[in-house]
Amino acid sequence: MQGRRAAATLAVADGAIAEISDGSSDASLDFAGCLALPGLIDMHVHLPPDNALKLTSGAALAYLAHGVTSLRDAGDLDGTSIDAVNVLRNGGIHPVPRLFWC
Numbered sequence: 001m002q003g004r005r006a007a008a009t010l011a012v013a014d015g016a017i018a019e020i021s022d023g024s025s026d027a028s029l030d031f032a033g034c035l036a037l038p039g040l041i042d043m044h045v046h047l048p049p050d051n052a053l054k055l056t057s058g059a060a061l062a063y064l065a066h067g068v069t070s071l072r073d074a075g076d077l078d079g080t081s082i083d084a085v086n087v088l089r090n091g092g093i094h095p096v097p098r099l100f101w102c
Contacts, residue, residue: 039069050084060096073101
């Protein structure tokens with residue numbers, strides 16, 4: 001597999017990878033032996049509308065759990081899905097993928 005490194009240290013700043021250096025570091029052993037992969041982007045999703053069922057947090061978690069870190073929402077039935085995601089993100093209530101909408 002081209003481009004793989006057996007041991008590397010990732011430096012993260014402002015939520016993004018700032019530097020990749022060869023070798024391991026003792027700075028954080030919590031992630032020793034882990035594999036870093038790029039996030040997936042889903043360019044056509046329909047997030048659930050904000051209603052009494054409150055499905056937005058579950059949908060966001062399902063995307064993140066499967067490696068999807070960015071979404072482009074193509075719309076929902078009543079136009080409430082984007083606001084529901086923003087409430088979760090801006091309030092620090094729940095992790096959500098990065099969101100774009102059309």
